[in-house]
Amino acid sequence: MSVASIGEIVWVIGIIAWYVIRYPFERRAKRVRVMSSRRSASDTIGLAAALAGLAILPGLYVATGIPAFADYTGRPWSVGLGGVIFALALWTFRRTHKELGRNWSISLEIREKHQLICGGPYALVRHPMYTSFLLMGVGQLFLLSNWVAGLVGVLGFAVLFFLRVSKEERLMLEFFGPEYRAYMDRTKRIIPYIY
Template sequence: MTVASVGEIIWVLGIVAWYFIRRPYERRAKRVRVVSDRRSGSEKVGLAAALLGLAIVPGFYVATGIPETADYPAQPWAVALGALIFATAMWIFRRTHKELGRNWSISLEIRDKHELISRGPYALVRHPMYTSFLLMGLGQAFLLSNWVIGLAGLVGFAVLFFLRVDKEERMMLEIFGAQYRTYMARTKRIIPYLY
């Protein structure tokens, strides 16, 4: 087994973990009434970009090896670092879902009896789910030894983040007002103490 194939296997296991973490929350979310829906075309583009960059394009690469011309030699240290980063992403991803509980939604929606969550990872950053996507993209860059595919996750994350985060924060300000403003003043967006 090559170092590159170990990185690919770890990436596949990470994506499987991502699915099994998210699935029960998707099912539960369907049972909670939506009181405000802010979905838009740009949000759909962002979600599609993230799905393409973090799952579909690298999945195609793992299955086919295309584009082989952008491959480079995989390094054991890079695969180990990528595994650690991806595992951290999955831990944060699970914690965000657990803390949000019935408030969780894949899109910009406010649910019945929605509350502002500021505990767990939300005590450090306002958008830890985006933090987990950023770490997934970074982990992917170390796990998959291909310049195009490795960076596809970071590009997908960036498109989602920049198309959506401002709209999400405006929505939260409309719903929670001063409470959210205070929360914004004491937390960063996705990287604790930095941004």
């Protein structure tokens, strides 16, 4: 078995694990009433870009080998590093969902009895879910020995992040006011102590 094939297998296992983590929280969230929704076309575009870049397009590459022109020789260090980064992404993703609990939503929504969460990964960054997506994209870049399939994850994340994060923060400021402003002052957006 080639190093590139091992990277693809690790990526597939990571995507399955991502869905296994997300599914129960998605089911539970549907039972909690939405008090305010800011769904928009840009929200849908961002989610679609992330899904395409982190799952659909690399999945097509793994299944078909297309686009073969962008293939390069896989290296053990790259697959190892990609696996560690992807595992860290999954750990962050799970911790984020656990901390959010009933507050979690796939789109920009305030749920009944919504609370500001500041513990766990939220003590370090305001948007650890986005941190997990960034880590997934970087892990994918190292796992898949194809420039196109590797890069689309980071690009899909970037579209989602830049279309949504400011809107999300405005919604939190509207709902939580000075409490969220103070939280913003003591945390970074997605990279602890940096950004």
